[in-house]
Amino acid sequence: MGNKLQSMASQFATVVITGGSSGIGKAFVHQLHSLNRSIFFCNLSRSKPCFETDDIAYKHFPCHLGERGAIESVFREVVREMPPGRILLINNSGFGSYGPFPEPALEDQLEMIDVNVRALVELTGRFLPLLRERGGAVVNVASTAAFQPTPYMATYGSGKAFVLHWSLALERDLQGTGVRVLALCPGPTATDFFLRAGFKERVVSPGLSQTPDEVVIAALKALARGKRLCVPGWKNRVLTALSPHLPKPLAATLGAAILRRVRLAQLRAMKRE
Template sequence: MTRHPFENRNALVTGASTGIGAEFARQLAAQRCHMILVARSRDKLEALAAELRAAHGVRVEVIADDLTSAGAIGRVHAEVARRGVTVDLLINNAGFATHGRFEETPIERQLEEIALNVSALVAMTHAFLPDLVRTRGAVLNVASTAAFYPIASMAVYGATKAFVLSFSEALWAELGERGVKVVALCPGATETPFFEIAGEAAAVGAKAKASDVVQLGLRSLSTGRTHAIHGLGNYILSNLARFVPRAMAARLTAEVMRKNQVRALPARAASARP
C-alpha cells in the first residue's frame, strides 16, 4: 500500500470553502490526511467536511471565521489547540484580487485585500510555526505568477503576491535547517470563483484546472524548491521578468490588461441585457 507523505497528519487550509483551497482539501483527504478547514462560510465548509469524511474516513474540523477581522488569527489558533490538534501542514490559500484603476477602487476594499493576502498569511504562519517546527512540517503559501511583474490595474494584488513570494523564500532559507519545508505556489489564471470577484478582465491566458495546480503544489513540497510555477508558458514568462527592465515590464502589463478590459466589454454588455 502506498504511503503518502501526509498520511495521518493534520493539514490546515485557509480559504478552504471553494476553488484551490477546496481542491487542496480533497486531494489531501484522498491521501488520508486529516483536515482543518478555515473560511468565512460555515455552510460550505460543513458540506465539504461531510464529503471528505464520507469519501475518505478522515477527521475534518471546521472553523468558520473572517481572517481579516480583529483577533481572528488568535481565535483560530486557540480553537485548534482546544480541539487538541497539532498542525503538520499549513496551507495559506485565502486571498482575493481587485481589478481596476487604483484611484477608482475603494481604498477600504484594497486595504482588506492587503489584510487577507498579506497580514493574515503572515500571522497564521507565525501562530502555527511552533507546531510546524516540532513536527518538521511544511508551509505552502499560494502566491501567483503576478508576483513576478508589477501588474497595472491590479497594483495591490500584484504587490501582495510579490510579498508572499519573497516572504516564502526567506522562510525557506530560515527554516530549512530545522526541517520545515516552505514553498510558494505560483499559479496563473485558474478555473475557480476567483474571477467572480476580480472580473474576467483580470484573467491572462487560458485557465488551468484547479486540480492540476494543487497536484503541482503538493509535489513541490518534496522537491526542496522555494517556489513552483504552474504551466510552461507561465514558467517562461515569469522567469523572463528577470531580464526585462522594470519600466518595460510595467508598461507591458498595462497594455495586456488594457486589451483584456476591451475583450471583456462584450461579455459584460451581454450579461447586462434583460
C-alpha cells in the same frame, strides 16, 4: 511519483488550510485526502466548505481573515482540536480586484492586504512554535502576478510579490528546523477568483488556464521533491522565467497594455448584458 506523493502526505497528521471552501483550497483538501485518508483538516474561511465525499475528517472554523483579532482567537481553537503529529499549514485564502487604483474602493484594497498578506504572516508566525516542535511544512499561495508589476491589479500583484519573496526568505530562515516552506505561484486557474475579482465573464481562455486539481498536484509533487518554489504549467514557467529580466518600467508598460485589453473585453461583456 505516486508512492512519493503518498509518503509525503502520510507524514502529516493535520492540515490547517485557509480558504478550503472553494477553488484551489478545496482541491488541496480533496487531493491530500485521496493520498492520506487519516489527515484531519482544519479549514479557516468565512463559508463552510461542502466536500464531494463525506468521509473527510475536518472542522470548519468560521473566520474573516481580514478582521483584526480574528486569527488570534481562532488559532487557540484550532490548536485545541488538532491531533498530535506533523502539521501542514496551507495559506491559500486570497482575493483580487481589477481596475485602476483604488477601484473598486480603498477599503477593498486595504482588506486585500489584510487577507492576502497580513493574515498569512500572522498565521505562520502563530503556528511556527508548534511547527518547529512537531515538524511540518508551510505552503504559501502566491501567483505568477508576483513576478512583475501588475497595473490594474496593483495591490494584488504587489501583495503576491511580497508572499513570494517572504516565503523564499522564510525557507532559508527555517533551514535545519524541520519546517519546510513552499511558495506556490499558479497562473490563471479556473476557479471563482475572476468572478469574485469583479470580472463579468471568464477572461482567460481555457487553453491558457489550469484546473485547481492540476495546480494542486503540481504543488504536492514539488513538496514531495523538497522544492521551495512551484510554478505549475510550462506556459507559466516560461512567463515567470522571462518577465523578471525585463526592465521593471517596461514590464509595467507591457503589463498595462495587456491588462487594458482585459478591461475592454470586460466593458464589451457589460454592454452585451
